Amino acid sequence: MFRIDPKQAFAAHAARQTQTAGLSPIAEEIAGRPIEATLSAPVIVGIAQAVEALMIAALGYGIYQSYVSDQTDMAYVAMILGATLFANILFNVAQTHRIPAYRTVVLQIGRALAAWSIVFIALAVAVFLFKASDYVSRVWALAWFGTGAVSIVLFRLSLRGMVLHWTREGRLTRRTVIVGGGQDAASLIEAIRSSANSDIALYGLFDDREGDRSPDVVAGCPKLGKVADLAEFARRTRVDLVIVSMPLSAEKRVLEMLKQLWVLPVDIRLSAHMSQLRFTSRAYSHVGEVPVFDIADRPISDWNLVFKWLFDKSVAIGALVLLSPVMVATAIAIKLESPGPVFFRQKRHGFNNELIEIFKFRSMYTDRTDAGAARLVTRDDPRVTRVGRFIRKTSIDELPQLFNVLKGELSIVGPRPHALQAKADNILYYEAVEGYFARHRVKPGITGWAQIHGWRGETDTVEKIMQRVNHDLYYIENWSLLLDLQILVMTPVSLLSRSENAY
Structure with a gap:
């Protein structure tokens, strides 16, 4: 990740932060809107994984206790834990533990049930290869598979309902502003809207340029002020993400922007959607489907x-x-x-x-x-x-x-x-x-x-x-x-x- 040296010159920016900047009327109006407390997507995903895994393991152990034996058999415990861990791995491989997936019905439930089926196919193969069929209850295995499948469906539907409710309330959206303007910003806005509309709330743009190079409205997003105004705007209202929409060739301008933005407690990304250079996939993160470079992260988050x-x-x-x-x-x-x-x-x-x-x-x-x-x-x-x-x-x-x-x-x-x-x-x-x-x-x-x-x-x-x-x-x-x-x-x-x- 790119880092700004903390000892670089920030005095001019610091002096600006101590003043009550005069925001534009539309920026003032946006900053004055009430906002809901946000929920962290990684925390939601982590809790969902833990709850689902505990549910699956509890079902397996509960059926064992009620049908097979009231005495704990460590072989069954090992099978339950191993199958639960394998299921969680497959759920993640199938990308069912992601906020966009939680909003779907057929996609997440279909993939989750397919992964759950693979777990039991693997379990059956293991029992056959180790000649352990006489030691494993078929009724237990089938009951666990059936109740587990039903529980996964019900859990996923409940999870979808909660995620959709939080999305409507704006508690899962990242409040985002764009630094830059013109055609580059317009194409970035369209790309975000087409792939990440539910996760990104675009509030406007900040750009130092004037006239035709930086019109007052770009792709429906208003220009809220100059880059120097962003610090005051971020202090008046919560900003989660700043995307810098500039070509990599404009190195000097990008560095000047970053010097002003570095002191803010926000995630800063440099858009790569218009770049002619192509890097390995590990060089990028994504906002929806838009590739970006990670410039700075909030120090403590999620x-x-x-x-x-x-x-x-x-x-x-x-x-x-x-x-x-x-x-x-x-x-x-x-x-x-x-x-x-x-x-x-x-x-x-x-x-x-x-x-x-x-x-x-x-x-x-x-x-x-x-x-x-x-x-x-x-x-x-x-x-x-x-x-x-x-x-x-x-x-x-x-x-x-x-x-x-x-x-x-x-x-x-x-x-x-x-x-x-x-x-x-x-x-x-x-x-x-x-x-x-x-x-x-x-x-x-x-x-x-x-x-x-x-x-x-x-x-x-x-x-x-x-x-x-x-x-x-x-x-x-x-x-x-x-x-x-x-x-x-x-x-x-x-x-x-x-x-x-x-x-």
Whole structure:
């Protein structure tokens, strides 16, 4: 997959992202429409496979228990598991576990029943070759085949009904925009509509060109603005997929586009439908039947998003239970030292630059708090209370953000969310660091890769915030659940050994 170097120049784009761009009226109208939460196609397919396999195996074992014996025979268990696994392999070979297949009746059921029949033909051949016919109940095999076939049909019809319902609601469509215009974009739009109309919702085009080379409407899709407007549009409404419709020969233009789009938390594809070059099939992915090159993917999506969600929720609940005595003691100490609320709330940028309000234990005197963090906290800062110095140095002040994790606004591990007016060397972060907003392609976290490497606390120089951002981008590009676990384990160690910059 093509990668943009995170250290390339993005300052101009970052500055644009901080402004409230003036979208065109039609872009404003589209961005204001209500949208349904989407369902991940790979997750649906994975769950469907698991449910079908469990159903088939349970039928085989249930018939064995009720007719053959109430004692478990490992030979039967092996046959049941082997046949179930073989059936699942054949279902996938026949391409019956795909969202487009789920929408059909004859195609998916016909192929599924054919695969199920092959399983039992193979089972019969195996029994014959191993001379095991005296040990395998024919009634059991025929009953399992018959009930399995009926169950597969009913399951597939139910699955089709659910998928069609989700499709009508727009929960399976990928909200898509095209970068480019003219005849190339027109042919791309027609190709998508003819092969992927149920899976792709085309909202419009973004193109920097004007006049006849880029008309206001292309193949029925409106032009929503220039490429620079896409960042604001993607912040106002959900965009899942960006397809760049440009010839590979326009290398300079393509690279300029990618530099602007790279910071967005979307899948980016380069259309190859008009290219005269032909690569091996493995070089392409497809949007419907349209070949595309994968340029960038959302860092965490599909099953990884499910695993990340489970990790966040389980760790947050466990931490709240284990650390509740510390949190209660901290709240009491804050109340005893100075009047005012126990918690401090602060607006920060979250995923895709959305504004979120995070919770912290109050570490400053109430009349000296700085919600915008326009002034950094320094050593022996008179605004910080005695309790505040301790809880800031030990990061106990961050513990209330576990509630933000339960609300879905933060992750346990991710780039730390910075205050809106935070500065380094008197320069706002997004103006000081190239590619700053690329760190918002994932949900921010309570701790992160930068923090365990000592880049926490005061950021009085541009170098310090650059190091934070570079570490954040490394985390995003190399994310895995094991990396999250490593960071979580190393966080207490880092707090004990690298707290010299935390005031």
